[in-house]
Amino acid sequence: MQLRRAQGFTLIELIMVMVVMAIITIGIGRFVSLGTEGYLQTRDREQLQSQARFAVERVARELRNAVPNSLKITNNGQCLSFKPIQxxxxxxxxxxxxxxxxxxxxxxxxxxxxxxxxxxxxxxxxxxxxxxxxxxxxxxxxxxxxxxxxxxxxxxxxxxxxxxxxxxxxxxxxTHSVTFCIEGNSLTHTTIDNAGSQSQPVLIAQYIDSSLSMFSIDNAALARSALVAWQFTFTRNGESSRYNHTVQVMNAP
Missing domain, CATH: 2.40.30 (Elongation Factor Tu (Ef-tu); domain 3)
Known part of the structure; x- marks a missing residue:
């Protein structure tokens, strides 16, 4: 009587399968990881740019309603103050x-x-x-x-x-004045009424590089109204966005 030989995998075959599966798993994991990192970077970049656009638009919109010649720069160009028209x-x-x-x-x-x-x-x-x-x-x-x-x-x-x-x-x-200030890595908004009472600073934007951001004023002349310019540089996770903006305050005395 002839014995049937047992069927199965050898140890070397099992090791080879495990090695191949490990290589495939690492490849898939790396592919997923790269996709996730790309998504997170895109999301952070979009959030940073969206925040920057909001900050620029907020400052520009409020400046257009400033009482003429009430503009003032303080703190070495880090703060801009003005009186909004009531x-x-x-x-x-x-x-x-x-x-x-x-x-x-x-x-x-x-x-x-x-x-x-x-x-x-x-x-x-x-x-x-x-x-x-x-x-x-x-x-x-x-x-x-x-x-x-x-x-x-x-x-x-x-x-x-x-x-x-x-x-x-x-x-x-x-009835009050408004101040935008670059403090640390934030842009804040503060109001001070004519009696001298100051509100709590409201956060407008984060991740701003104060060393590369500032306000400046080119005061009004006979031929034109005052020009207010600002440079905002936003930095986050290695991403940097720089915004240069100028607004002409059209109100005249």
Whole structure:
């Protein structure tokens, strides 16, 4: 009687199969790893650029509503401050000497509403024109309807004489100032009301390189309005995005 020989794999065959499977597994794992890394890098890059675009647009949008010549750079170009317009319009006063109210028409369609610490400025040309002691600014105590349609009367805190008038007879009111600051690796937004109370900084953007980012101002001239420029460099995980932006503040005194 002939014995049947047992069927199976030899040890060498098993080892060869294990080696081949290991090579295949490593190859697949590396392929998946590269795909995952590529996805994460693309996601981080898109988040960084999206954040950068938002920061640039936020600063530009708020700057377009700045009271003329209220722009100020501090902290070696790391901070930009300005006073946003609350109401603006054309005054009809024949004289700006010893008056108790500014009478005029506002450009906004909404009814002007009085707010505490509201100030009114006429023909500002420098930062000192916004000081409380300046003859170009006065505190508003109430807003009343004028004698004719769409006319408003901005009551002042006593008798006031403005040092100079506006060629276009413009006036502006404001209640606070806004400051954008590059602090560490962040861009923040802060408001300070006319009474001096400061809000908590609001985070606008992260991953900003403060050594490569700054604000600058080219002040207004007779031929054009003020130009505000800023350079923002965002860096994250080896990715770097640089943004150079310039905004012309169209509002004129």
């Amino acid at each position: 109401f603006s319009g054309d005054y009809s006063n024949q004289s700006l000497t010893d008056i108790t109210a500014i009478i005029g028409y506002v450009t906004q369609t909404a009814t002007p509403v009085f707010q505490p610490q509201m100030r009114l400025v006429i023909n500002p040309h420098k930062a000192q024109d916004f000081d409380v002691a300046s003859d170009q600014v006065a505190t508003v105590t109430a807003i009343n309807k004028g004698a004719v349609a769409n006319q408003w009367q901005f009551e002042l805190d006593g008798q006031h004489s403005f040092d100079s008038g506006s060629l276009a007879q413009r006036f502006y009111t404001y």
